[in-house]
Amino acid sequence: xxxxxxxxxxxxxxxxFQKLKRFIWKAxxxxxxxxxxxxxxxxxxxxxxxxLMITRAIEQKLDGKEMTCSHDWVSxxxxxxxxxxxVIASEDGNFLKHNGFDFKAMQKAFxxxxxxxxxKGGSTISQQTAKNVFLWQGRSYVRKGLEAYFTFLIELIWGxxxxxxxxxxxxxxxxxxxxxxxxAKYWYKTNAENLTTNQAAGIAAILPNPRKFKASNSTSYIxxxxxxxxxxxxxxxxxxx
Numbered sequence: 001x002x003x004x005x006x007x008x009x010x011x012x013x014x015x016x017f018q019k020l021k022r023f024i025w026k027a028x029x030x031x032x033x034x035x036x037x038x039x040x041x042x043x044x045x046x047x048x049x050x051x052l053m054i055t056r057a058i059e060q061k062l063d064g065k066e067m068t069c070s071h072d073w074v075s076x077x078x079x080x081x082x083x084x085x086x087v088i089a090s091e092d093g094n095f096l097k098h099n100g101f102d103f104k105a106m107q108k109a110f111x112x113x114x115x116x117x118x119x120k121g122g123s124t125i126s127q128q129t130a131k132n133v134f135l136w137q138g139r140s141y142v143r144k145g146l147e148a149y150f151t152f153l154i155e156l157i158w159g160x161x162x163x164x165x166x167x168x169x170x171x172x173x174x175x176x177x178x179x180x181x182x183x184a185k186y187w188y189k190t191n192a193e194n195l196t197t198n199q200a201a202g203i204a205a206i207l208p209n210p211r212k213f214k215a216s217n218s219t220s221y222i223x224x225x226x227x228x229x230x231x232x233x234x235x236x237x238x239x240x241x
Contacts (some may be wrong), residue, residue: 068176
């Protein structure tokens, strides 16, 4: 009798683990299928909203504030080359050269952070785009792993020009302001296509914390950042994707 119960228990456990394995395998297949499909679709389709936009709207609601989200999608041809140069100068000087990851910048950031210095994290424009479009905010090994996965996918499927187009249309550029077109209107009463060198550098200068800093009538700290960006932009040639 005891032997029958033992065998029955083993059979039950075996069936459970088989079902669990099948479930995990199906979940993995669905994840890869849906993630690749979404990257392929967004190679051509404008991205209507991002997880960050939803998060910010919820935060505003919980704080009792009016929910605001200014976001106007425009093609890369309608965004001034000045804006493209400015974010490269500010965020990712090797954007056109690397394959999604700037390991030298990451190593430098890691060393300086260990020394207690405040420095940006070394994320490339490609990594920031992958995070903004497909993932949630915050820091964890799981999220960083997924960020690397989606960065690889968009570099492979989208290419540099599309990555830049999505980046400049989705990144936070003010409180409730997303993308170059909305930022140009908000900060300078113009559109993204007509941004001057100074205006583009002003927007790029606030990207580390766009809800805290102002692109116009800015502090001395932002003016210093802007001037540094302008110096780098002067040595940046024509952008060729």
